[in-house]
Every structure is written in structure tokens, then in C-alpha cells.
Amino acid sequence: MKRVLFALVLLASVAGCEVQGNLGVSAPKKQERPTVNVPAALRQSNWRGSQGQGSCVHATMISLFRWQYRLKTADYWRRTYGDGEYPEDLAARFNKEGIRYAYVTNGDVRFLEWACRTRRGCGITVMGGAHMVALVHLDDKWAAILDNNNVERFIWVPRETLIAEWKASYGWAVTPIYTPAAPLPQ
Amino acid sequence: MNKLLLCVLCLLAVFAAVVPCFADTVNGVLAEERVVNLPQDQGKWYVSVVGNTTDSRYNEIVGWFDTNASLKKLKNQVHFCPVTTNTAIYQARYASNVKALPTVRMQRSDGTVVYEAAGKNLPMTAAGLNGALAGAVNTAQGLRPILPWRREMERRCPSPGPNPQPNPNPNPPVDPEPQPIDDNGPPNVEPEPQADLPPWGLALLCVGGAIVGLSTGYGRKLYDKLHPRVK
Numbered sequence: 001m002k003r004v005l006f007a008l009v010l011l012a013s014v015a016g017c018e019v020q021g022n023l024g025v026s027a028p029k030k031q032e033r034p035t036v037n038v039p040a041a042l043r044q045s046n047w048r049g050s051q052g053q054g055s056c057v058h059a060t061m062i063s064l065f066r067w068q069y070r071l072k073t074a075d076y077w078r079r080t081y082g083d084g085e086y087p088e089d090l091a092a093r094f095n096k097e098g099i100r101y102a103y104v105t106n107g108d109v110r111f112l113e114w115a116c117r118t119r120r121g122c123g124i125t126v127m128g129g130a131h132m133v134a135l136v137h138l139d140d141k142w143a144a145i146l147d148n149n150n151v152e153r154f155i156w157v158p159r160e161t162l163i164a165e166w167k168a169s170y171g172w173a174v175t176p177i178y179t180p181a182a183p184l185p186q
Numbered sequence: 187m188n189k190l191l192l193c194v195l196c197l198l199a200v201f202a203a204v205v206p207c208f209a210d211t212v213n214g215v216l217a218e219e220r221v222v223n224l225p226q227d228q229g230k231w232y233v234s235v236v237g238n239t240t241d242s243r244y245n246e247i248v249g250w251f252d253t254n255a256s257l258k259k260l261k262n263q264v265h266f267c268p269v270t271t272n273t274a275i276y277q278a279r280y281a282s283n284v285k286a287l288p289t290v291r292m293q294r295s296d297g298t299v300v301y302e303a304a305g306k307n308l309p310m311t312a313a314g315l316n317g318a319l320a321g322a323v324n325t326a327q328g329l330r331p332i333l334p335w336r337r338e339m340e341r342r343c344p345s346p347g348p349n350p351q352p353n354p355n356p357n358p359p360v361d362p363e364p365q366p367i368d369d370n371g372p373p374n375v376e377p378e379p380q381a382d383l384p385p386w387g388l389a390l391l392c393v394g395g396a397i398v399g400l401s402t403g404y405g406r407k408l409y410d411k412l413h414p415r416v417k
Contacts, residue, residue, distance in 0.1 A: 032297065039278030066275070069267060072361045100364060102224055117228045177225065178364050179265045181275055182232035183297030185283050 032184050034137030034144040034154055036121035042066040043151035044074075049082025056132045057085035059148035060123035061176065063134055068120060068178035073099070087172050100177045107171025109163055112138050115175050119183070122175035129170040138162075229295050229371035233260065233319075234267040236280050237288030244270075244288040247308065247315070254312035256376065260319065262366055263373040264292075292319055294372070300326040320375040327372065 044062035049055045058081050065074035081093065087105050094101045104111045115122035116138040124135045124145070136154060137144035143162035144154045157165075166173070235251070237244025248268050251261045269276050271287065284291075286305030293299055301322035309315040 039274060041274030041278060069275075070361045071273065100367070111224075114224050114226075118225065119228070177367060179267060181279060182234050182265065182267050182291075182293055183295075184279060185291065185293065185299045185302075186297040 030186070035116050035119055036067060036134070036136035036180070037184075038063055038067050038121075038134070038136060038146060040151070043146060044078065044148060045151050046148040047082065049084075051083045053083040054131075055082040055084075056148050057090060057123060057174075058082055060132050060134045060146075061090075061174075063146065063148070063151075064121055064123065064176055065178075067181055068176055069181065070176065070178055073097075087174070090174060094176075101174060102177055103172070103174035105170060105172045107167040111173050112163075112166070115173070119180040120175050120177065121180075122173045124166050125169040125172040126165050127169060129172070132172075135162075135173070223367070225367045226369040227265075227367075230263075230265050231295060231300070231373055232265045232267060232291075232293040234269055234280070234291045234293070235288065236269045236271075236276065236284055236291070238271045241288060243308075247288055247290065250312035250315060254316060256316040257312055257319075260316070260373055260375050263370050263375075266365060268362075290315065290319075292322060294326070298326075316375065323373060323375045 042063060044059040044066070046054050046056050046059045049058075058077060062074045062077050065071075065077060087103060091101070091103065093099075102111075112122065112124065112135055116135065121134055121136050123132045125132055126145075131149075133148065134146040135143065136146050137156075138159060141159055142156055143159050144156050145162070146154055235244070235248050237247070239245070251257045251266065269280055271281075280289075284304060285302075286307075288308065289302065289304040290308060291299060292301040301319055303309070303318065309318050
């Protein structure tokens, strides 16, 4: 009887080593909204360049540089570039400066989805191609943008409305590809 | 001769057609309408190292991610975020939720904190931090944790480290080297490799055991012979 008891105690103690943490289903996490939650201090306002034109493309890129921890690059970009921009010219500047980036000019929505899914965000054209804003959120129903003409708040619009506006504005989207800011702790 | 010329011309034509296809790639991204190689890294975890650039402890810990092989490997598997207190991103996203400085925090892609240590609770060595992160990853992924005896063994056998510890320049003039582009998900952190018993040691142990066993058996027989049982 003693032997049986001893064996049971031994078994129980060995089994104890294999107990794992509680891996049960936990409550769903509250996702950060917008996904690319650029803090106010990192948002770059639009400015007039040396030729008197708005610098919305550069302002958008600077906000995204800051969000992706390229703080020195952002400062450099602000000092060096300005005025209006075309997709090919911006690509040439990125190539010249050794910036890692990706862009589309064909209105492919998958690019927007990728940019928001990976928490990098992207610049998108609006207003018939006359202006660029940062796309900071895109889900099944909603999109959010950060307009460099008013960086105080995010603007939420229905997903389809945003996509229609973008496609009617040459469908240009562009983003640097670096490390996005870590999500807020859950 | 004509056939040879034809072959050479064909080769030249193929070469001329192929080269432009690769000419436009810059930094692994094709700078054209058709975008390729977009990193599908939404599942990557995050490691933030938060502190003050004037704090030698913070600089030491950030340096570990370049000097310690395991931490360097981890750095390339996650979104690595060294955050300093003089930045707006610290004020907006860290100041309200770190307990002390420096802080090392590991998060899943959804923000769930898997590991966090701050101030005096931070491990003393790079190997210790790697072990802590490895344990946290294993626990978070539901893997079997390292058993206590193994942990004790690891504690007794610290991996060699350079002395003095290299102290990277805390104020580099440009942004740090970007991390590699890949589609990685959760990291695979392995504890520091430990010195196991070598194969010859095991063989020696077996031979020794056999000799002891045989001699014990022979000794018992000899004892029985010299001291016959009383019947």
C-alpha cells in the first residue's frame, strides 16, 4: 500500500512539471484606431515651397517617416524638398536618397490594404489628384485620413467613398517601408 | 560557322531582353506600377527598448542587440524600436505606460505585451535578457517552458561576453540601418547554447558504469565464496 501511495505521489509530482499556462480563449483585444495612430507631435503640416506651391506630398511622407522611426530622414526631407510632386519625380528622389519605398499609380486597392495591414500607412491622392493625404486606417467599413492642411484630427469616411475618391484622383499611393511604431500596450 | 554566329546572336538577344527586367529594382522594390516584394510582415512582433540616451544602462542594453548573437538574431525577426525619451513618439506612446527606465517590452502584433521589464528588474546580462525573452515567447506560444533545473544550469554557465562592453554612439548622425524586409511572423528565440556532455564523455561514463557493475558482481561472488552461507 505504501508503495502504491509513493508511486502516486511521484506521478503527481512529475505530472506537475508538464502543466502549462492557461492558454484558454481570452477576451478579444481592443484594436488601436486608427491603425496608424500618428501622434499629434509627429504630424507634418503642409507648407509653401520655394516655388510657392503646396508641399502636400512631402508633408505626408514626413509624417510617415516619423511614424516609421526615420526621424533624421524626416528632418532632412523637410529641409531639402518642397512644392508639388509627380509620382515619377518622387520615386527618383527616393532612389537618389536611398529610401526604401513602394508605390502604385493604378488604383490597386490591395496596396492600401497592405499599407494599413502592416501599420505603415501611405500617402494617397484625393481631390482629382490635386492633393495628397495620409491614409491611416482601412477596414471593411471605414477609412481614416490625416490631412496635412488640418492635422488636428483624423477624418473618418466610409471605405467605398474613400476608394472612389482615390481612384478618381489617378490612384497614386506611396509609402516608405521601415519599422512602424509599436502598438499601444494591451 | 553560320550556326555559331546564329547561336551568339540568339544569346545576345536573350541577354538584351533579360537585363532591363532587373535594371529597375531599387532596394528590393520595383519602382514601377507593378509593385513586387511587399513585405507581408503584419504578424511580426515588436521589441521596444525605451530609455534616455544619456543613461549608460540604456545604451548598454541597446548595444546588446548588436553584440549578442542571439539578441541580434531576434532583432532581425521583429520590429525593433529603440525609443529615446527626447522624442515625441516617447511622449505620445510610452511616457504614460512605462513603469521605469530603461524598459524592454515585447509585444505581439496586436499590442499584447508578452514581456516587459524595467529599471532594476531588467536582467543584468545580454544572455539573461535573451533567456527572459525566449521564456516569454515560449509561454506566449504555449510551448513547454524551460524546466527549473535547466534554468539553474543556464544561470551557472553564462556565455562569454566582451569586456569592456562596446558602447555604441548614442547620437548617430543618421537614422540607424533599416531592418531587413521579410514576411516573418512571431519570432523564434532560442536560449543561449549550453555546453552539453560531449559524446566521448558519455562513452566514458558508460564504460565506467560497466566496470563498476562487473566488479561489484565479481566482488559479491568472491565474498560468497569466502563466506559460505550457513545452511
